[in-house]
Amino acid sequence: MKRRTPASVPGTLKRWWADAVGYQVYLRSFADSDNDGVGDFGGLIQKLDYLKRLDVDFVWITPFYPSPGDDWGYDVADFRDVDPLFGDLQKFDLLVAEAHERDIRIVTDLVPNHTSSSHRWFQAALGNSGPADRERYRDYYIWRDPAPGGDPPNNWVGYFGGPAWTLEPDSGQYYLHLFLPSQPDLNWRNPAVATEWDDIVRFWLDRGVDGFRVDVAGGLVKDEQLRSNPQLQPIPPQASRWEQWDCFEHRHEVFQPESQDVFRRWRAICDPYGAFLHGETYHLDPRVMDDLLPPDGMHSGYWFAPMHIEWAPNAIREALRAPSDTLASRLLWATSSHDMPRAPTRFAPPDTGDRPAGTRDDWGAARTLVFNVLTAFLPGTFVLYQGEELGLADGVVAAADKLDPIGPDGDVTAGRDGCRTPMPWGDGPYNGFSGVEPWLRAADRPHRESAAAQAGDERSWLRAYQALMEVQRRVRPGFAVNSAAVEWTDDGSGPIISYRRGRIAVAANVSETFHEVHVPAAATEQYDSAAACPHPHADVRSPCAGDSSSGTRLLAPASAVVWET
Numbered sequence: 421m422k423r424r425t426p427a428s429v430p431g432t433l434k435r436w437w438a439d440a441v442g443y444q445v446y447l448r449s450f451a452d453s454d455n456d457g458v459g460d461f462g463g464l465i466q467k468l469d470y471l472k473r474l475d476v477d478f479v480w481i482t483p484f485y486p487s488p489g490d491d492w493g494y495d496v497a498d499f500r501d502v503d504p505l506f507g508d509l510q511k512f513d514l515l516v517a518e519a520h521e522r523d524i525r526i527v528t529d530l531v532p533n534h535t536s537s538s539h540r541w542f543q544a545a546l547g548n549s550g551p552a553d554r555e556r557y558r559d560y561y562i563w564r565d566p567a568p569g570g571d572p573p574n575n576w577v578g579y580f581g582g583p584a585w586t587l588e589p590d591s592g593q594y595y596l597h598l599f600l601p602s603q604p605d606l607n608w609r610n611p612a613v614a615t616e617w618d619d620i621v622r623f624w625l626d627r628g629v630d631g632f633r634v635d636v637a638g639g640l641v642k643d644e645q646l647r648s649n650p651q652l653q654p655i656p657p658q659a660s661r662w663e664q665w666d667c668f669e670h671r672h673e674v675f676q677p678e679s680q681d682v683f684r685r686w687r688a689i690c691d692p693y694g695a696f697l698h699g700e701t702y703h704l705d706p707r708v709m710d711d712l713l714p715p716d717g718m719h720s721g722y723w724f725a726p727m728h729i730e731w732a733p734n735a736i737r738e739a740l741r742a743p744s745d746t747l748a749s750r751l752l753w754a755t756s757s758h759d760m761p762r763a764p765t766r767f768a769p770p771d772t773g774d775r776p777a778g779t780r781d782d783w784g785a786a787r788t789l790v791f792n793v794l795t796a797f798l799p800g801t802f803v804l805y806q807g808e809e810l811g812l813a814d815g816v817v818a819a820a821d822k823l824d825p826i827g828p829d830g831d832v833t834a835g836r837d838g839c840r841t842p843m844p845w846g847d848g849p850y851n852g853f854s855g856v857e858p859w860l861r862a863a864d865r866p867h868r869e870s871a872a873a874q875a876g877d878e879r880s881w882l883r884a885y886q887a888l889m890e891v892q893r894r895v896r897p898g899f900a901v902n903s904a905a906v907e908w909t910d911d912g913s914g915p916i917i918s919y920r921r922g923r924i925a926v927a928a929n930v931s932e933t934f935h936e937v938h939v940p941a942a943a944t945e946q947y948d949s950a951a952a953c954p955h956p957h958a959d960v961r962s963p964c965a966g967d968s969s970s971g972t973r974l975l976a977p978a979s980a981v982v983w984e985t
């Protein structure tokens with residue numbers, strides 16, 4: 421493959437990600453080309469035309485590096501290679517070439533907070549490749565002697581629950597891990613670690629990658645003295661992992677300012693390639709996000725509030741307005757991911773038991789589409805999670821088939837299997853994802869949920885998302901890059917949320933009843949989600965009539981409209 425050098429990148433410093441549309445591919449569940457039950461690069465290449473039809477500008481691919489798979493790829497054993505499950509480096513090069521051929525950019529996942537315990541650095545740190553290597557690599561990780569009495573060195577807990585420290589019996593020292601014990605944290609205070617990562621970043625940029633998603637961007641550098649966190653309350657017995665986490669003020673192990681130095685380094689490396697750097701910035705306060713995204717750091721941060729809210733007008737408004745006003749194009753908007761229940765599951769009204777068994781609740785999907793209409797035209801980068809364009813709720817995984825290491829423990833993020841089930845491409849066994857039992861067993865989805873069925877149905881979720889993306893692509897040249905010029909036009913309460921940006925006006929009805937909205941002067945309607953999708957409300961069968969004489973229009977429940985003026 422023709423290698424790309426910084427100098428050969430056209431339009432190097434153009435911020436191509438501003439107002440762009442991304443698509444998150446959870447690779448092992450996307451498309452299986454070699455019938456081993458695991459999605460792969462070959463499958464992704466076969467589906468690039470499908471993604472092109474959806475008008476996406478870039479694809480973010482979850483980790484495909486060699487890995488024991490304890491955390492399904494986020495435990496990386498070699499940052500410069502491809503796990504044979506997914507292909508090899510040549511296949512990766514082909515993917516980049518085929519994607520670029522279609523003007524689709526490739527964004528990959530960097531996992532810099534930790535490695536797999538089977539990574540050669542950690543094995544060397546344990547002394548498994550001789551004393552010289554132990555000497556060299558020991559300090560790549562964070563080791564401490566036990567506290568008096570043999571306890572862990574401090575009170576930090578991991579994101580997956582339990583102490584963030586595991587004792588290594590041979591040396592009698594503990595090592596730090598914010599996730600599984602088989603995901604030891606790197607010591608970012610060691611300059612050698614930073615140098616390794618400069619090379620890793622360049623390695624992928626030189627292969628043609630267009631940007632990175634930085635996993636656990638709030639992690640990396642830890643408090644130099646590894647001080648204990650202030651404890652807010654004792655950890656109750658049987659506490660879920662989030663309840664454990666919430667017992668502490670996380671002052672010393674996450675969001676340390678020194679991590680910004682790492683992002684500055686990477687930004688300096690990425691900029692000459694025109695590459696996009698966005699972080700998994702897991703913080704729900706826009707003011708903190710502002711600090712995490714300085715002008716010379718990561719270009720953008722993933723905004724998590726949409727994954728934590730209930731379907732209620734003020735909660736939706738809060739998840740949109742302050743962050744958009746504060747951060748504008750530095751935000752990455754997404755409503756679903758491989759870590760949380762899919763938005764149609766979260767946004768679905770409670771099941772009152774009057775639905776026929778096995779049928780899906782389309783209200784969740786209709787609400788998700790509304791949220792996506794609202795965010796698609798705001799400044800920032802808009803990302804769909806695979807299957808979101810099909811209106812998919814979580815897949816059904818039997819208890820005995822669950823694979824996620826963090827398992828169900830009663831909290832909302834527990835057990836991530838449901839959002840990771842294979843893509844339903846067609847009918848038949850395994851919905852055309854693979855010819856054999858997929859890596860994650862799930863109930864086959866009904867015909868109407870498959871991409872093939874929806875492509876042939878004018879009023880499907882797929883067609884509704886295709887139409888939305890078409891409008892977004894057509895109107896966005898009118899948005900100035902970096903423009904924060906969003907004017908919120910609703911009254912700040914109630915079920916209508918609306919704004920204007922340039923010549924575009926968006927209004928959404930987030931309630932269960934019809935509401936009248938004001939139609940902007942000289943406006944042409946570009947999109948009506950109720951008319952575009954298989955909306956669940958019985959009275960929504962055609963576009964709601966606009967009453968141009970009174971300048972108002974009825975908005976169906978759970979629907980959104982886009983106008984151009």
Ligand code: NOJ
Binds near residue numbers: 531636758759
């Ligand atoms: C965030 C990833 O999205 C998640 O899947 C993973 O378990 C953790 N980071 C640890 O890498």
